[in-house]
Amino acid sequence: MLFVIGLGLGDVTDITVKGLELVRSCNIIYLESYTSILPCGIEEMEKFYGKAIVIADREFIEQRADEMLSQAKHLNVAFLVVGDPFGATTHTDLIMRAKDKEVNVKIVHNSSIMSAVGCCGLQLYHFGETVSIPFWSETWKPDSFYDKIKRNRQNGLHTLCLLDIKVKEPTIESLTKKTLEYLPPKFMSVTDAADQLLSIIRDKVESGEADLAFNENTLFVGLARVGHDSQKIRACSLIKMKECDLGSPLHSLVLPAENLHPIEKEYLQQFSENQL
Amino acid sequence: MLFVIGLGLGDVTDITVKGLELVRSCNIIYLESYTSILPCGIEEMEKFYGKAIVIADREFIEQRADEMLSQAKHLNVAFLVVGDPFGATTHTDLIMRAKDKEVNVKIVHNSSIMSAVGCCGLQLYHFGETVSIPFWSETWKPDSFYDKIKRNRQNGLHTLCLLDIKVKEPTIESLTKKTLEYLPPKFMSVTDAADQLLSIIRDKVESGEADLAFNENTLFVGLARVGHDSQKIRACSLIKMKECDLGSPLHSLVLPAENLHPIEKEYLQQFSENQL
Structure with a gap:
């Protein structure tokens, strides 16, 4: 399953309780890093989540998103997004590609500008x-x-x-x-x-x-x-x-x-x- | 201090981690109950927060908001709002009245429709x-x-x-x-x-x-x-x-x-x- 989780606009504690529980239950965690600014350093986020984070920059999304979606077929994969998951067209596109590949998707909304x-x-x-x-x-x-x-x-x-x-x-x-x-x-x-x-x-x-x-x-x-x-x-x-x-x-x-x-x-x- | 905290749109776990920590640290908790639908029953919310909740309906906001603001002068008071705190004009008005009375206000954003x-x-x-x-x-x-x-x-x-x-x-x-x-x-x-x-x-x-x-x-x-x-x-x-x-x-x-x-x-x- 693919969990697309909004991080909100402030610091690391602006994730929702639901979002945090899901991140902690996931096998792999990607962090989208090119449409906004991260709430804090990666180390601080990793410490807060108790999980390692893989940075997903523009190249990753353009070239390796299929790899992530394949993983989400049998693992729980989190894709973290600053703000709300539907703030950028790229994410809508990703969610659609996941559905095309019959990957289940769950969205966790958060605050957006x-x-x-x-x-x-x-x-x-x-x-x-x-x-x-x-x-x-x-x-x-x-x-x-x-x-x-x-x-x-x-x-x-x-x-x-x-x-x-x-x-x-x-x-x-x-x-x-x-x-x-x-x-x-x-x-x-x-x-x-x-x-x-x-x-x-x-x-x-x-x-x-x-x-x-x-x-x-x-x-x-x-x-x-x-x-x-x-x-x-x-x-x-x-x-x-x-x-x-x-x-x-x-x-x-x-x-x-x-x-x-x-x-x-x-x-x-x-x-x-x-x-x- | 008055904490105006958005609850988001889903269930009780859609509050942010920051919001939950603040609710748990507050002396009095009001829940705005007339511009939207509550995420779940009050009892479930009280159990989740570990705190008693006072329902603030329209009459309350119109007639007793000053009482709440006076409390917020020397106590930590939470005002919970479904969605985002700035979704309804009533809440903007309340925040302004708080500032007029020199009550410190902190906003915790969340998802809004x-x-x-x-x-x-x-x-x-x-x-x-x-x-x-x-x-x-x-x-x-x-x-x-x-x-x-x-x-x-x-x-x-x-x-x-x-x-x-x-x-x-x-x-x-x-x-x-x-x-x-x-x-x-x-x-x-x-x-x-x-x-x-x-x-x-x-x-x-x-x-x-x-x-x-x-x-x-x-x-x-x-x-x-x-x-x-x-x-x-x-x-x-x-x-x-x-x-x-x-x-x-x-x-x-x-x-x-x-x-x-x-x-x-x-x-x-x-x-x-x-x-x-």
């Missing part, structure tokens, strides 16, 4: 489509998420912006070599995201586009390490967000709707230096 | 605004959620419909009496919801409205008891959903986008009797 973002006080049912903001390069600066943000804003909805993560990205030079070499992991901060958003807005202004979704004075909410003890939230203008150091990853950014419910406004106030 | 709905295979970042479908009465048949569903559909997004819960609703006759009497609890099923949606569509057709958001043949996804062992998911047309018995509550309904991603379609297929 998609719901935990409520911690800033903005109501979950007032969020529109979630967008992802990718790292720009010199030559690749996609901004298709802008239209989604704009649509949410026009419809009076908040937008959760998930910020890019680059883990185990091969260097361009090594792609043609036998052994891949990797870039250091990179996590987009609210500063990086604000910088890219400001750049988009400048371009829109220059090209004479009216009716912008936001400008440099628009209120944004930056969130860092949601669910951790060191969680930080800051509500400020986009231009200030660019200078805002929320510390280590993961970060997320929210563009609230223009008109806030009084409870939302009052709750957000605690994260702002100015009167909202 | 807003993210666990991903279990049907529809990608979370393709969901638009969530809507709530209320029970209709003879004289009160609101359908403002239809416009939101339509907007999501037009924008190529899925819609999660949360279905109404009526717990501890006073009878109209008892409202003028000294002692309130209560109606039996009522939970909207996917059948009830489909019935109301079909009725809305019939009205729209009669009034000559073109470009409907859906019709009786449109694919819907019904979900029951998400996160429980007895979880059931069914993908079928709206007209079939009206005859679909998914068993005991809670139920949710999803209207998928018209164009599905191949992985979404393949995943949904397992819940359908027909070729999607």
Whole structure:
């Protein structure tokens, strides 16, 4: 049987009691390690579970997932995922492949940024489509998420912006070599995201586009390490967000709707230096 | 200190390890009991936690929350919530009132239907605004959620419909009496919801409205008891959903986008009797 177990967002104790019991009963434990940040060091997790952990990075999922599914035919195999098991398309795909191979699958849900973002006080049912903001390069600066943000804003909805993560990205030079070499992991901060958003807005202004979704004075909410003890939230203008150091990853950014419910406004106030 | 602890969606073991440790360390434990269904009987919960539980129903939250907050000034008080602490506006309001009174608050996140709905295979970042479908009465048949569903559909997004819960609703006759009497609890099923949606569509057709958001043949996804062992998911047309018995509550309904991603379609297929 394959147990796909969400670890939640905080530290090692954010696994559910059910999840922990299952991990401890499994023969082999894989830990998905490339769509998020691990709650703590592997050693600490191994100690807490009382079990050895096999790291499953992108290469593993792409090349050796079948091996894992074969094991799950006659053994109890745990596949641990930061957040909730259905947070990333890769995991949905894996679960489907398991079912194709007639491997029984059990899911253990946990907290995900998609719901935990409520911690800033903005109501979950007032969020529109979630967008992802990718790292720009010199030559690749996609901004298709802008239209989604704009649509949410026009419809009076908040937008959760998930910020890019680059883990185990091969260097361009090594792609043609036998052994891949990797870039250091990179996590987009609210500063990086604000910088890219400001750049988009400048371009829109220059090209004479009216009716912008936001400008440099628009209120944004930056969130860092949601669910951790060191969680930080800051509500400020986009231009200030660019200078805002929320510390280590993961970060997320929210563009609230223009008109806030009084409870939302009052709750957000605690994260702002100015009167909202 | 006030600990607001999410219990997740399944049984008593869906609390996180962190949450359980905190509950066991608290002096007083309240359990919010009117925005969702409890994971099991109170006795089972008390046995699992090794602690007595005080039920906090709507009257309690409205009339005696200040008492709880005063206790939390010098005692460790747990407030347990099914799902995630930020799932309902009431809880956000309570946390704000605690902060106003300078009571320290710690949140323990958990799974919520807003993210666990991903279990049907529809990608979370393709969901638009969530809507709530209320029970209709003879004289009160609101359908403002239809416009939101339509907007999501037009924008190529899925819609999660949360279905109404009526717990501890006073009878109209008892409202003028000294002692309130209560109606039996009522939970909207996917059948009830489909019935109301079909009725809305019939009205729209009669009034000559073109470009409907859906019709009786449109694919819907019904979900029951998400996160429980007895979880059931069914993908079928709206007209079939009206005859679909998914068993005991809670139920949710999803209207998928018209164009599905191949992985979404393949995943949904397992819940359908027909070729999607």
